[in-house]
Amino acid sequence: MSTELIDKAALTRLLTLIGDDPDDLDELIDDYLEAAPNLARAILDAAEGGDIDAMRIAAHTLKSNARDLGATRVSEQAGAIETACKNGDVEAATVLASEIEAEAVAANEALSRLKDEGFGRA
Amino acid sequence: MDAPDKKPSIPAEPSLATILVVDDSSLNRKKMRLAVKKLGHGVDVAEDGEAALTALHDKSYDAVLLDIVMPGIDGFDVLRTMKADDHLRDVPVIVISSLDDDSESVVKAIELGAEDFLPKAFDPVLLKARLGASLNKKRFRDQEREYFRRVDRLTQAAEVVESGEFNPADLELDDLINRNDALGRLAAVFRGMADEIFDREKRLRRSIQLLQGSLLVIAVGVVWGLTPSLARLASGLGSNPMGLALWVNIIAAAFCLSIAAYRGKLPKLGWTEFRFFLAWALVAGIMQRLTTFWVTQHVEATVLSLIVTLKGLMVFAFAAAMNVEKASPRRLLGLLVGLSGVAIVLMTRLDGNGLTGNLWLIVALLLPLLFAIEAILMAAKRPEHIDMFASVGIMMLLSAIMLAPMVIYSDNLIVLSAETAGLSALILLMGIVGASSVFLAFHLVAKAGAVFASQSAYAMTIAGIVWGMLLLNEELSAVAWGAVIMILIGLYLVEPDTSDEKIVLKRSFVRSRKDRPTSSGSAPQTQSTET
DSSP states (O other): OHHHHSOHHHHHHHHHHTTSOHHHHHHHHHHHHHHHHHHHHHHHHHHHHTOHHHHHHHHHHHHHHHHHTTOHHHHHHHHHHHHHHHTTOHHHHHHHHHHHHHHHHHHHHHHHHHHHTTTTOO | OOOOSSOOOOOSSOOSOEEEEEOSOHHHHHHHHHHHHHTTOEEEEESSHHHHHHHHHHSOOSEEEEESOOSSSOHHHHHHHHHTOTTTTTSOEEEEOOTTTOHHHHHHHHHTTOOEEOOSSOOHHHHHHHHHHHHHHHHHHHHHHHHHHHHHHHHHHHHHHHHSEEOGGGGOOHHHHTSOSHHHHHHHHHHHHHHHHHHHHHHHHHHHHHHHHHHHHHHHHHHHHHHHHHHHHHHHTTOOHHHHHHHHHHHHHHHHHHHHHHTTOOOOOOHHHHHHHHHHIIIIIIIHHHHHHHHHTTSOHHHHHHHHTTHHHHHHHHHHHHTSSOOOHHHHHHHHHHHHHHHHHHHHHOOSSSSSSOTHHHHHTHHHHHHHHHHHHHHHHOOTTSOHHHHHHHHHHHHHHHHHHHHHHTTOOOOOOGGGHHHHHHHHHHHHHHHHHHHHHHHHHHHHOHHHHTTHHHHHHHHHHHHHHHHHOOOOOTHHHHHHHHHHHHHHHHOOOOOOSSEEOOOOHHHHHHHSOOSTTHHHHHHHHHO
């Protein structure tokens, strides 16, 4: 399951970008694991509150964070929400938002496992 | 690009820049900080647009990595603010937004002045390349700006020279000259030429001043040297020295003040100026005259002339002590050479017992001392804004006013009448001669300084002898001519006192360029009408 949810090539690229220190990578993964559910929550809250601007910004952040950590599907989903928000399509954005939390949780589990396996420390 | 011909060298590996990362996502900030640090640069982070602008104003950054989508002041706002700010305009901004998923934002950011952008999936090599390119561009721009600043400084220096008054030391081009490039060499050549012009003008000016000063010294001597002969002529016509002095002062005052009035230069006197004229009149009009009057009755004229020439050395001593003028050994030597010349002439005229056992000789020393005090007074305290004719006139008038009671009390008043027409004419002449000599002396001190002017005492003595020969058929010693030569050598050695910190060029290259027809169309027309 995990191989499909997380793009290891993206993680490797991130590791190279930050200077090949696995500890730094672990720290970034931890930050993401903590931030992703919060961002998903923020998107949902904004959708419920009808705050399309807040939804767009949270989706944008989740999109780029998820992409960096290889959570491709979360990133794509967040990107779709961002686009919907930009287009003013509240309905579509809200529908997409309802699915984002589950995606984020699934990706987090996979990412967490990879971290525990010691990704980047081979 | 139309860059200056000597390009500043660009380092192949841009090192140690300070970068500002602006992103509202803490994860992104951390990622970018680590990535930039890995390239060897210093990094600061800002979590929103407001924090970014604050950081940019507080510290100088070499580049900004800027996220566009942020709550509040977003990346576009930050860009707009930076481009509107003179100090921030040239800091390159790389937008963290990928063309792949947000081409609109990237295009807009570039339009707003962003230098570059980072694509969706960037690796360290790409970050290094884009950051490096931006930093190099900025460095080149900085060097270019610095270069134009230097061009500007050099242009300003050229304008100072061309505007007229300058001293090469004030041009402040040292740091420009120390740069080893084409502009540095141009600055060095420019300064060298400015130095050359300065020196040449200075030498020329000194020569002119020496010539003018020498002519004035001789003129003062010739005019002043006339006085003793005229006085002796007057004495033969039944006048007395004190009464004569009163008339001479009155006529001189009337003469000078008339000229000043005619020129519309009669001054209003303040207390300071009045004090100067009072002191001058006391020294020159009263004390010198009374001392001369008493001393001439007890000291032989030739000896007195010799003593009076000591004035030069006394002025020199005063000038040195009071720091009024440059007191160099060369100038002292010059004074001594002139004095020797005069002394030789006078020695041949001594009758032997004139110098011995005469206590009046010591009193006679007062005379050169009073002359010296007068010279220093004129050099140091002269109110320069008051017209010279007016100055001399006021002094003469004050002298006459102070002298009058003494003359009347001592019953020396000369009453001029139809029977004394000859004496009246002589007195008129003496008044004009007296005024002229004081005026010339005053002019000389103002022009060449007190020390140089003091040499007029030598010229005066020699001229006195020559006038004596011409007017009174006294015999002229051949040695006198030798003395004249020695006095001239003295003049050359003493040199006028000059204050040439700045020179004035009386030509303008810019102005002459502006005078030419400016439009290219009219130029051939002008030519055709001329030919």
